[in-house]
Amino acid sequence: MIALRIGRGGVRERPVAEILDAMEQILEKTGYEEIALLSLSSSDYTNVLELTQKIGERFSHRGLNISLPSLRIESVSTQLMDNLGDSRRGGFTLAPEAATERMRNTINKFVSHEELLETAREIYRRNWRTIKLYFMIGHPYETLEDVAAIADLAKQVLAEGRKFHGKKASVNVGVSTFIPKPHTPFQWEPMDDLDQVYAKLDLLRQAFRGPGLRLRSNDPRESVFEGFLSRGDRRMAEVVERAWRKGAKFDAWREHFKEDAWTEALAEVGLDPSFYTHRRRRIDEIFPWEHIDVAVTKKFLTQDYLMSQAQETRVDCREQCFACGILPKLKDLRRETELEAWQCPPVRKRPSHKKTAVNIPTVEGIPLPVIQ
Template sequence: MTPVEIDQALERILPRVTKPGRYTGGELNQVVKEWDSVGYRVAMAFPDIYDIGMSNLGWMIHYDIINKHRNLLAERVFCPWDDMEAALRAGGIPLFSLETKRPIRDFDMLAMTLPYEQLFTNALNLLDLAGLPVRSADRDASFPLVVAGGHACYNPEPMAPFIDVFVIGEGEEVLLEIIGTMRATAHLDRHTQLRHVAGITGCYVPRFYDVAYHPDGTVAAITPNVPEAPPRVLKAIVPVLPPPVTNFIVPFVETVHNRAPIEIMRGCTRGCRFCHAGMVTRPVRQRPVAEVLAAMEAIIAQTGYEEIALMSLSSSDYTHVLELTEQVGARFGHLGLNLSLPSLRIETVSTQLMDNLGDHRRTGFTLAPEAATERMRNIINKYVTDEQLLETAREIYRRDWRTIKLYFMIGHPQEEMADVEAIVDLARRVLAEGRRFHNNKAAVNVGVSTFIPKPHTPFQWEPMGQLDDVRAKISYLSREFKRPGLKLRWNDPDESAFEGILTRGDRRLAEVVERAWRKGAKFDAWYDHFRQDAWYEAMAEEGLDPTFYTHRKRPIDELFPWEHIDVAVTRRFLTQDYLMSGRQETRVDCRHHCFACGILPKLKELRRETAPEAWECPPVTRVGERKKSIELPVI
């Protein structure tokens, strides 16, 4: 169908579907270019509904970077909700871009963001709705190149047969390199094009790797089958954070986050052993205060957002956080902005920081102790004393915040019931601090998640907690939190186990993903859509045991399905840290002491090209000039 035909069909369909604004485009700050005026066209896909995808910062960054190039074009596509999908299929209408209503089949590249594993079936559904074969082997050079990136791609194996190229790591520069390579090889067949792409740092082309298994189902070997494919795919990073997005598209419908995010820091130096993001996003890079302030000026002028989120894995660890919040107050305080720092560490939330935030609208204040006993905090390497938490809570309540949110994790195999009971005790003590200042208006909201041992973390060798045990702990907590001022929310243990299967899966699991999708599984992150029966039926049909992935302790020398993916943190470091957890030994912040995780030697050449203030790591010799911008590769 042509864009005109799709537009005409939408006039008939949209009055009959939920939230038609999801499918119209036309918002403030969308980018529309003449189709024939550019040399390469990218459909930027987020495989969930518009309401979710429009709040994803990584997706926004790549849309912005591509459209800043005169000869490139990026347009948006999301998964339609059930009613819209039914209308599209009934009318034979292919999935289309929001900006120009072009069929996705007409683009040169389909670039998908996969931040979490529950999007895998959505990704297949999106390919199918776009009229593309779901398997890479069935797509030749006449189809768009299918590229995927995001945190769920650090173990790409469960999606290996469906994706042409995985971007491992940060995509700001790599995506442009792929585009340059594809333009230069446009006259070649797809297999040959991919051999060229496989030589780009951070690019994993699954078809160029063979996987062998032991009789017990564990991985025996992962071997490249073409010379261009490296034995281990080293992640890509940008040595200096690119300019922040400022011309955010302003949605027509309510999205999950009604705010403009600015990434002030990337990476983390804390070393929490359960934290996938903290391990894979090393090293730490920080954005200068002046750049953040300039971005805020531009965002306010170009979007009208009333909330700015200063984003990082640990915003209070940002070296210049006090200076930044002081200057934000001085420059923007009269506007009544809501300034949020969504991720704060208890031990780095100072009274001065709270005072700097004091003139902004007070909603909730979120802290994540993760564990309520000293023993468990030592195991997970997130040590903070109860007194530090209570003192921080006291100062928060003193400054007129009335609700504190606390996040905890349960289900670690070394956890005991006493560790769970301590969550209740600690929450009550925090509430008591609040009532000193606000009486019965004080509140403590507790969120409890189930431990999932993620790839590339020190806990990748650990099993998940037994489901019956986790359910018993949640049942206990829900009884104990039925008191005024306390509220409990928790993750469904079955959904956590499902995530554990996918995040730790090998390539055999791809057959399960496709089977589950063909049985109707999609929107697996949505409680009312999660088809657990379809998934376990698919696993049984493939002869796979779910507990093999979730509840099996790995020996130290086991080869993981993601062993060929190199996040620049060495296996030696992760092994050492895992063994330390069993002894309840901790590591300090690696800004104060380097533990040789592997980042510096593996990225030393890149480090030498970067100004010393850009990385929160020990300096190296021959530091070059700071990169000014990201350039399109010359081809």
């Protein structure tokens, strides 16, 4: 698939039958009426049209609400919108990630402004009244103008909805703070300064006023917490244990997050979290996670990181292989996998060699292999 520079690349897809069976079991054992099909980019799933059509055929009598929360604008088709027609009550979610073409090029998610508005137009035309847009702030090279563009874009999308549904149209925007994760092209970059993130959120709150617009954001402090845990080295293990002994549990739940426990644990171990979260790495720095082999080479990540600085993009790697390292690393698994289940170029099979018969001399029935 096309690899966002904020995440890891590679294509691993579940068969349609397996997904349908899993849904059947979940519905029978939980009684839930809503299913979310989770993926880094749901509309890039090769069989997404077949899947959504069969979901409608198999579960339409249940009044099931289906959501695909991570749809790339450029790969959303009108057929997919029609297949999801019975889920209109939950809104249609799109993930532009960034509001300007410059920033979308930087993170390798190129889609033009007009393409985005055209997609919104078709969604509203099919009787959806709410569109949910997902963005991140704190991207590398981001400016306040890029952040302000989030509000501008949301208002333009809402204007498209007004043409079809009047005041009943709405746009919900979710904003989270970017974390440069290990094994991604932005692993060399620091997180955005916390004060700067708060300033950007304040800017957005001021801009998101008026009927039909709703803004939701995460707590930037939680992102910093996630940042030093995901980018830390082995010394962080002692911090985790000390914080746990101080009562830190279920920290992903806001009501259970004990920031003081983590601050005290870091101080006791003598670590500054900003060393992990807010420090730009040298291009030749050896990362604490490099001993973990994810198949994608550091050379490829370095190339992609430098391309981001020039706002250069890569096309979907199912159209063109960029030698990221996955194919040679997993060549044996590739040979054992059917062509349609693997999205990389085929691997040539090794020629089979028949063993040459060797006459082994014997003495009184005891074989005497010849050592060469």
